Amino acid sequence: MKSIVNQKEFPKLMQHVTCDLIVLFSSQEHGTVMNLDQDWEQGYYSRSWNMEKFKDFNGTVTLSND
Secondary structure (H helix, E strand, C coil), rough: CCCCCCCCCCCCCEECCCCCCCEEEEEECEEEEEECCCCCCCCCECCCCCCEEECCCCCCCCCCCC
C-alpha cells in the first residue's frame, strides 16, 4: 500500500491569541499584518514573529481599494 499526504503548512492566516491581529505567514516566523490594529500597521512585515502567540485563523479577509 502507498499513501501520499500533500499538506502545505504555509502560506496561512493566523490570529494573535490575545487580540484581533491577523498575519499572513509566508513561512515560519515570516509574515505580513493584514488588518489595522492599535499596535501594528497594515502591511507591516516581520521575519521574527513569535509563533507561540498565534493560532490558525479560519475566517476570511477581504481586500479592496475602498
